[in-house]
Amino acid sequence: MDKDIATPVRTRAILEKYGFSFKKSLGQNFLIDTNILKKIVSFANLTENSGAIEIGPGIGALTEQLARSSKKVIAFEIDQRLLPILQDTLSPYENVKVIHKDVLEANVQMVMEEEFHGMDDIMVVANLPYYVTTPIIMKLLEEHLPIRGIVCMLQKEVADRISAKPGSKDYGSLSIAVQYYTEAETVMIVPKTVFVPQPNVDSAVIRLTKRVQPAVEVKDENFFFQVTKASFAQRRKTLLNNLTSQLPDGKQKKEEILAALSASGIDPGRRGETLSLEEFGRLADELYTYFH
Numbered sequence: 594m595d596k597d598i599a600t601p602v603r604t605r606a607i608l609e610k611y612g613f614s615f616k617k618s619l620g621q622n623f624l625i626d627t628n629i630l631k632k633i634v635s636f637a638n639l640t641e642n643s644g645a646i647e648i649g650p651g652i653g654a655l656t657e658q659l660a661r662s663s664k665k666v667i668a669f670e671i672d673q674r675l676l677p678i679l680q681d682t683l684s685p686y687e688n689v690k691v692i693h694k695d696v697l698e699a700n701v702q703m704v705m706e707e708e709f710h711g712m713d714d715i716m717v718v719a720n721l722p723y724y725v726t727t728p729i730i731m732k733l734l735e736e737h738l739p740i741r742g743i744v745c746m747l748q749k750e751v752a753d754r755i756s757a758k759p760g761s762k763d764y765g766s767l768s769i770a771v772q773y774y775t776e777a778e779t780v781m782i783v784p785k786t787v788f789v790p791q792p793n794v795d796s797a798v799i800r801l802t803k804r805v806q807p808a809v810e811v812k813d814e815n816f817f818f819q820v821t822k823a824s825f826a827q828r829r830k831t832l833l834n835n836l837t838s839q840l841p842d843g844k845q846k847k848e849e850i851l852a853a854l855s856a857s858g859i860d861p862g863r864r865g866e867t868l869s870l871e872e873f874g875r876l877a878d879e880l881y882t883y884f885h
């Protein structure tokens with residue numbers, strides 16, 4: 594087996610060979626610790642008949658571990674300068690394909706249909722570029738892709754928000770959006786020292802396991818998310834205050850909002866951060882008729 598890419602010595606040699614300079618604007622913080630990479634991959638529970646999607650392979654540190662643990666890896670990389678490097682570092686692995694594309698603009702659904710025929714399951718595994726963590730995760734979930742889940746490295750602060758439970762200071766519309774589609778857990782806290790260059794923030798690995806059905810059944814998904822966003826617009830304000838000031842014509846519809854709160858058994862003086870997903874679901878469905 595080839596020497597791992599993700600050792601400090603080998604990474605430095607690769608970067609020097611190609612005269613590669615990091616682009617901060619692309620969130621380029623590469624992992625140089627093989628043990629951490631192996632752990633990330635182990636959280637994904639891949640088998641020899643799994644497909645893996647990676648976002649941002651960098652110089653291939655994680656890609657290589659994924660290639661060894663799955664049937665096939667498709668990696669989306671935005672930075673053209675990395676393509677010749679990846680071709681070199683990943684040459685021992687025939688089951689890897691790198692696609693030069695901004696993942697936010699890629700037709701991931703189509704790529705999955707073309708590349709992952711007959712595989713048992715598909716996981717997204719990535720050390721995400723931190724400047725676009727949330728849009729990438731939301732894209733993968735909102736497009737209802739046939740994936741089993743996502744295991745990814747991201748800023749600890751975002752991991753805390755994603756896996757937060759009602760009543761905690763980190764609980765907000767992002768927690769609800771992600772937990773609507775998945776079961777979210779923070780599985781590892783990662784020190785800055787395992788990256789080059791070291792990021793300014795602490796990191797964590799989260800595992801998102803797709804639910805068979807969304808966590809709550811609602812009349813209209815978009816309206817449900819609109820209600821949750823409105824409820825957190827100003828955290829110190831009560832639900833009633835946020836809903837009247839944020840929903841369209843909310844001020845004129847105060848009586849209706851009060852009726853919906855009452856019908857869903859929610860005290861109008863509560864704050865958004867205390868409501869469970871089920872309560873938000875009930876509330877959105879009660880409000881729905883007044884706003885459509």
Ligand code: SAM
Binds near residue numbers: 694719
């Ligand atoms: N996987 C490598 C590792 O763990 O060492 C690199 C991870 S680095 C944090 C993020 C990678 O994502 C970089 O290679 C960067 O060029 C790439 N990237 C940034 N924005 C991207 C985007 N919108 N679509 C695809 N790749 C992107």
